[in-house]
Amino acid sequence: MGKIFRFHTDVDTDQIIASQYLLYPTVEEMKSHAFESLDADFAARVQPGDYVVAGENFGCGSSREQAPAVLKALGVRAVVAKSFARIFFRNAINIGLPVIVCKPLYDHVSQGEEMELSLDEGTVTVNGTVYPCTKLNPYMQTILNQGGLLASLNGGEESAWE
Amino acid sequence: MGMTLAEKIIASAAGVELVRPGDIHTVELDLLMSNDGTTHLTIDMYRKLAQPRIADVSKLVWIVDHNMPCDSVKTAASHKKMRDFAREHGITFYEGKGVCHQIMMEEHVRPGQLIFGADSHTCAYGALGAFGTGVGCTDYLYAMVTGKSWVLVPESLRFDLKGRLRPGVTARDLILTIIGRIGANGANYKAMEFAGEGLKSLTMSDRIAICNLCVEAGAKTAVMEADEVAQAYLAQRGRTPKAIFHSDEDAVYAGVYEVDLDSIVPVVAKPHFVDQVVPAEECRGIRIDEAFLGSCNNGRIEDLRAAAAILRGRKVAERVRFLVVPASAQVFRQAMEEGLMKVFLEAGAIVMNANCSVCWGSCQGVIGEGETLISTGTRNFKGRAGHPNSYVYLASSETVTASAILGHIALASDLPPMEE
Numbered sequence: 350m351g352k353i354f355r356f357h358t359d360v361d362t363d364q365i366i367a368s369q370y371l372l373y374p375t376v377e378e379m380k381s382h383a384f385e386s387l388d389a390d391f392a393a394r395v396q397p398g399d400y401v402v403a404g405e406n407f408g409c410g411s412s413r414e415q416a417p418a419v420l421k422a423l424g425v426r427a428v429v430a431k432s433f434a435r436i437f438f439r440n441a442i443n444i445g446l447p448v449i450v451c452k453p454l455y456d457h458v459s460q461g462e463e464m465e466l467s468l469d470e471g472t473v474t475v476n477g478t479v480y481p482c483t484k485l486n487p488y489m490q491t492i493l494n495q496g497g498l499l500a501s502l503n504g505g506e507e508s509a510w511e
Numbered sequence: 512m513g514m515t516l517a518e519k520i521i522a523s524a525a526g527v528e529l530v531r532p533g534d535i536h537t538v539e540l541d542l543l544m545s546n547d548g549t550t551h552l553t554i555d556m557y558r559k560l561a562q563p564r565i566a567d568v569s570k571l572v573w574i575v576d577h578n579m580p581c582d583s584v585k586t587a588a589s590h591k592k593m594r595d596f597a598r599e600h601g602i603t604f605y606e607g608k609g610v611c612h613q614i615m616m617e618e619h620v621r622p623g624q625l626i627f628g629a630d631s632h633t634c635a636y637g638a639l640g641a642f643g644t645g646v647g648c649t650d651y652l653y654a655m656v657t658g659k660s661w662v663l664v665p666e667s668l669r670f671d672l673k674g675r676l677r678p679g680v681t682a683r684d685l686i687l688t689i690i691g692r693i694g695a696n697g698a699n700y701k702a703m704e705f706a707g708e709g710l711k712s713l714t715m716s717d718r719i720a721i722c723n724l725c726v727e728a729g730a731k732t733a734v735m736e737a738d739e740v741a742q743a744y745l746a747q748r749g750r751t752p753k754a755i756f757h758s759d760e761d762a763v764y765a766g767v768y769e770v771d772l773d774s775i776v777p778v779v780a781k782p783h784f785v786d787q788v789v790p791a792e793e794c795r796g797i798r799i800d801e802a803f804l805g806s807c808n809n810g811r812i813e814d815l816r817a818a819a820a821i822l823r824g825r826k827v828a829e830r831v832r833f834l835v836v837p838a839s840a841q842v843f844r845q846a847m848e849e850g851l852m853k854v855f856l857e858a859g860a861i862v863m864n865a866n867c868s869v870c871w872g873s874c875q876g877v878i879g880e881g882e883t884l885i886s887t888g889t890r891n892f893k894g895r896a897g898h899p900n901s902y903v904y905l906a907s908s909e910t911v912t913a914s915a916i917l918g919h920i921a922l923a924s925d926l927p928p929m930e931e
Contacts, residue, residue, distance in 0.1 A: 359695050359784060363892040368873035371548055372578055372589045375555075386899035406696040409729060410892060412631040414549055414647030434729055435700045436631055440647035488535050488661065498649050502656060503561045 351398035351426050353475070354391060355460045356384075358404030362437060365408065365416040380419040397424025400464050404430065404455050408437025417441035417448075427466055429473055429482070431455050442489045445497035449473070450483040513759020515667040516734045517702035520642040520756060524625040525662075532666040532765070540570065540654050541624035541641075541753065546611045547575045548871075549629050549648040551589035554596050556652050566658030571602045572619055574611040578874045579866040609839025609865035612636075612807040616719055617841055621745065622737035623754030625662075627654050632807055632889060634730055635723035638715060639745065640737030640755060642702075645726060665731045666765035667702040668693075669758075672709030674773040679923060681817075681907040682717030683809055683887065686724045687778050689770065691788025699729030701765060704758065709772045710735060715744045716813040723808050724889060727785040777922055779885075780905040783893040791910050794920040800882040801832045802915035803896075804908055805863075806870040809887035810838030812845045814908040819851040821912045824929050827859040828918030834876045835860045836868040860915070872896040885914045 364387050370379045384391040401420060407430035408416060417440050420428065427447035431454075441448040449466070451473055458464070458475050465474040471482045485493065495501050514522065518530050525536035545553060550573060557563050565571065573593060578586045590606075597604035605614055611628070612635045620626065622640035626633065629651040636643030644662075646654075654660045676685065690697070703725045705718075713721070718735055725733035735741070737755050745752065777791040804810070804818050815837060827833040835855045837843040843865050846852055855862050869876035870888030877897030878884050884896050884903045891903035904920060913923040 361890075361892045363872075363890070363895050367894055368577075368871045371873070372551065372586045374551065374585060374588055376552070386894045406699065406729065409695055410631065410727075410890060411548075412629060412633075412645040412647055414552065414649060417647075418552075432696065432699065434696065435731055436645050436647065436726075439650065443647060443649035443653075486535070486663075498653050499556060499560070502653060 350463045350465050351400050352396070353400050353402050353458055353460060353462045353464050354395060355458065356387060356401065356403040359406045359409055360403050361410035362408055362413050362416040363410055366413065366419050371413055371415050376415060376418045376422050379415055380422040383419040383423060392423060395423050395425065398426050399424070400466070401425055401428045402430065402455060402458060403428065405432045407433050409434035412436045414440045414444065417444055417446045421446040429454055442493050443498040445493060447493060451480050454480045512763060513761040515702065515762040515764065516704055516736060516756050516758045517642055517667050517732060518664060520623060520625055521662055521664055523623065523754060530664045532664050534664045535661055536664065537659055538625055538662050539659055540627050542572060542619055542626040543570050543651060543654055544572045544574065544611055544615055544626065544628035544630070544633065545651055546577055546630055547590060547593060548577045550593045553629070553648040553652050554592055556649065560656065565600060565655055568601055570658070571655065572615065573597050573602050573604050574614055575606040576610050577867045577871055579607055579864070582874050607840065607864065609837070609842070610807045610810065610867055612723060613810065613838035613842070617748065617839060621750055622741065622752035623756060627651060627660065631726045632723050634725050634733045635719050635807060637722040637732055637734040638718035639741050640735060642732050642734060644732045665700055665702045667704050668698055668766045668768065669704045669706060669764045670768050670770055671707040672705060672770050672772055673707055674709055674771050675712045676772045676775060679909060680775050680777060681909060682713060682720045683907040684778050685772065685775050686721045687780055687788050687905065688775055690724065690728045690786050691778070691780070693728050695727065695784055695786040696729040698725065701730055703728065703730045703733045705733070705735045706758070711738070711740070714813060715740060716811045719811070720808050727889065777907060777910050779910065779920065780891055782891050782902040782904065785890060785905065791906060791920065791922055794904060795922070795925070797904070797920040798883065799831060799885050799914055799919060801834065801876065801878055801884045802911050803834045803836070803869050803876060803884060803886040803888060804911055805834065805836030805838060805868050806888045807838060808889050809908050810836060810842065812842050814887065815842065815846045815851050816849070817908045818912040819854040821909060821923050821926070822858045822916065823854050825858060825916050827915050831915050831918050832876070833860040833915040834863060834869060836863045837865045839865050869896050885911050885920060887911050
């Protein structure tokens with residue numbers, strides 16, 4: 350179980366991690382600034398295993414991989430949204446952060462509620478209600494299962510690709 | 512059933528006859544561009560690989576543009592890491608030469624190529640009939656090591672352009688209008704193709720501005736056929752096409768939009784979303800603190816000429832900072848030779864070196880709490896140009912310049928006539 354941190358529609362990557370932190374040497378040094386403009390306490394309050402829930406087009410804008418990376422570094426278990434912008438979606442899979450499309454969830458849950466995710470079942474559960482999620486395509490599922498794209502490179506580059 | 516231009520480029524890069532939207536193909540990349548926004552992280556990951564190697568170093572282009580010149584010791588360390596690695600491995604490297612996409616258009620992109628750039632605005636390369644798409648640094652690293660990646664073939668949207676833009680209306684107004692119409696995710700996962708008679712009247716600068724901004728509608732890429740205008744641009748710079756593809760007449764599109772260029776008016780995108788587009792008239796009178804002319808979207812010589820034509824003999828409003836930032840060192844030099852820099856300086860503008868500047872809100876020109884910027888940059892997200900509680904309006908070079916003179920959002924036609 351983890352807590353829900355609920356954000357709006359069209360959350361852009363500048364809100365997830367602002368430009369002025371991107372050239373910090375490491376993601377560890379950036380992560381305390383995650384969502385700073387929308388919720389200044391987010392990085393202090395989020396616990397490993399918690400969830401980010403959002404509306405349509407989560408992660409639009411810049412291709413900065415630091416956006417999914419700071420969420421993963423803070424222990425966010427998964428981002429569950431109505432839809433994702435494509436570069437963020439691909440980046441998240443590549444670093445092994447589950448990004449899950451779940452159309453019905455957003456409108457029925459609130460900030461702070463407890464949520465359970467079952468990646469195998471493809472469902473999330475909040476207050477006893479089970480919400481079905483959209484399955485990843487098998488290519489992306491393979492990358493995610495390996496823990497990200499780098500793992501597939503180190504494990505033999507043919508494994509996920511050809 | 513035929514293929515679209517975007518589908519043909521993927522088919523060529525995948526070495527197959529036919530691709531269809533939804534297919535996943537392994538593709539050979541032609542060029543791999545990366546800038547100082549993420550390259551330091553790419554290098555760290557590269558060094559952790561079990562068997563680090565670069566498939567083909569001649570395909571790599573690294574450009575320092577986002578924090579140029581650097582603004583802090585931390586940034587300097589990230590730049591140094593990038594610079595040293597590029598030298599050690601013989602990677603084509605630019606620093607202080609301008610914004611990455613402008614340099615890529617001036618020096619590298621060729622029609623028919625499939626290009627990954629570790630920057631979302633890589634879709635600009637479609638103006639030369641190439642498939643450019645933005646990726647993160649892990650995708651970049653994979654492609655750097657293997658020379659390959661995978662691509663999910665996108666559906667295409669076609670925008671049929673008719674007529675001509677009216678005087679005082681720009682390609683920037685056109686693409687902002689389109690984004691306003693289809694929304695910030697209106698082309699998510701899709702390729703935006705621009706075609707039709709109206710395209711012929713648009714210059715390369717116009718076309719780059721259009722393709723460059725398509726990611727703001729979520730597009731995976733933007734493409735245009737490399738016609739006479741594109742081929743002339745290429746020939747002037749001593750390059751030849753890799754291949755020139757055309758969409759088949761029976762190609763299948765997920766949507767077709769007719770756009771009457773004559774109907775486009777000057778617009779602005781209001782804070783904090785690029786699709787909050789309204790006629791500029793509706794924002795007339797909103798007080799500004801800063802104006803910015805520059806970026807990969809609108810920092811070319813054509814933009815500087817348009818601004819200088821309006822500014823000549825006039826002054827920037829007293830309490831407004833007007834930043835003029837050419838998109839590349841080539842543009843800067845051209846503007847000097849044409850006497851445009853003299854016009855900017857005499858009017859009281861601040862002329863800066865070619866870089867991303869306040870468009871990305873980290874290096875120079877950032878705005879403070881409660882301040883308002885009118886900008887030719889790419890984005891107006893909350894806090895994009897500085898303080899989280901500040902405001903960015905996006906507009907054309909003409910509208911930005913007129914606003915800098917009057918101190919509030921204004922159209923060029925609002926300016927009082929010059930005294931003889």
